[in-house]
Amino acid sequence: xxxxxxxxxxxxxxxxxxxxxxxxxxxxxxxxxxxxxxxxxxxxxxxxxxxxxxxxxxxxxxxxxx
Amino acid sequence: xxxxxxxxxxxxxxxxxxxxxxxxxxxxxxxxxxxxxxxxxxxxxxxxxxxxxxxxxxxxxxxxxxxxxxxxxxxxxxxxxxxxxxxxxxxxxxxxxxxxxxxxxxxxxxxxxxxxxxxxxxxxxxxxxxxxxxxxxxxxxxxxxxxxxxxxxxxxxxxxxxxxxxxxxxxxxxxxxxxxxxxxxxxxxxxxxxxxxxxxxxxxxxxxxxxxxxxxxxxxxxxxxxxxxxxxxxxxxxxxxxxxxxxxxxxxxxxx
Numbered sequence: 001x002x003x004x005x006x007x008x009x010x011x012x013x014x015x016x017x018x019x020x021x022x023x024x025x026x027x028x029x030x031x032x033x034x035x036x037x038x039x040x041x042x043x044x045x046x047x048x049x050x051x052x053x054x055x056x057x058x059x060x061x062x063x064x065x066x
Numbered sequence: 067x068x069x070x071x072x073x074x075x076x077x078x079x080x081x082x083x084x085x086x087x088x089x090x091x092x093x094x095x096x097x098x099x100x101x102x103x104x105x106x107x108x109x110x111x112x113x114x115x116x117x118x119x120x121x122x123x124x125x126x127x128x129x130x131x132x133x134x135x136x137x138x139x140x141x142x143x144x145x146x147x148x149x150x151x152x153x154x155x156x157x158x159x160x161x162x163x164x165x166x167x168x169x170x171x172x173x174x175x176x177x178x179x180x181x182x183x184x185x186x187x188x189x190x191x192x193x194x195x196x197x198x199x200x201x202x203x204x205x206x207x208x209x210x211x212x213x214x215x216x217x218x219x220x221x222x223x224x225x226x227x228x229x230x231x232x233x234x235x236x237x238x239x240x241x242x243x244x245x246x247x248x249x250x251x252x253x254x255x256x257x258x259x260x261x262x263x264x265x266x267x268x269x270x271x272x273x274x275x276x277x278x279x280x281x282x283x284x285x286x287x288x289x290x291x292x293x294x295x296x297x298x299x300x301x302x303x304x305x306x307x308x309x310x311x312x313x314x315x316x317x318x319x320x321x322x
Binding site: 005006007008010025026027031032033034035038040041043058059060062063064065066 | 121122138224270272
């Protein structure tokens with residue numbers, strides 16, 4: 001199945017929790033924020049929020065800016 | 067010299083600095099230390115999925131420095147609100163430097179979108195610091211909408227032109243019931259001093275430090291300029307006059 005991850009198509013084998021998706025991507029969950037179908041996912045919900053086919057996911061972090 | 071207080075939070079420094087465009091993270095860290103700033107701005111961007119990158123946060127001592135996420139490069143209230151919500155989740159604070167940009171060339175704010183986004187985010191419990199035009203009426207409207215401070219531009223972002231409309235900054239300070247932070251346009255230390263002498267409660271800058279030949283030295287210059295400008299403002303400058311007034315006694319001159 002395919003999700004849209006940060007604007008690009010991304011294949012996942014089966015529906016994944018946000019925690020599992022971040023682990024697959026080797027992303028430290030403490031330093032990012034995740035948006036799932038336009039709604040911010042609270043860190044406490046990373047284990048329970050499930051990402052499935054056709055979903056849109058944005059993973060952001062802090063970068064240099066003014 | 068008194069501290070800067072915004073929304074009940076106390077900052078020891080009246081200089082707020084950015085984290086963008088430094089030659090390296092190490093130089094940024096050194097510049098932050100030299101600036102004495104205890105609040106820095108950060109941008110919220112997509113994680114690079116394809117490769118591991120060095121984290122900005124490894125170079126910011128968040129025990130000492132408060133992170134202020136921005137909504138830079140957002141052109142609609144909706145995008146700015148979305149970015150603010152993500153920034154809150156990433157940073158675990160409800161503060162946001164709110165930018166709604168209206169023009170690519172000047173990066174001037176879109177007042178309409180800015181006001182809309184301010185109202186929505188204040189309603190959601192955010193501490194909103196909007197980057198705005200140097201317009202006293204707009205600043206009043208933003209404060210009435212619940213902005214915790216107003217951040218009028220001194221000149222276009224990254225332009226280094228200095229304070230283009232000092233009279234407006236002075237009027238904004240006289241009228242505003244919230245702190246006034248001059249945000250953007252500073253080029254060198256004297257510009258920061260001018261902003262503070264006009265009564266600004268603080269100055270926010272990025273490019274002036276990050277883009278200097280020696281960012282660490284410029285950061286220290288800015289620290290001193292902000293302190294000097296604040297002291298001069300509090301000290302009360304003399305009135306401007308067109309003609310000279312002698313500083314030395316006019317009597318007792320030799321040969322008179």
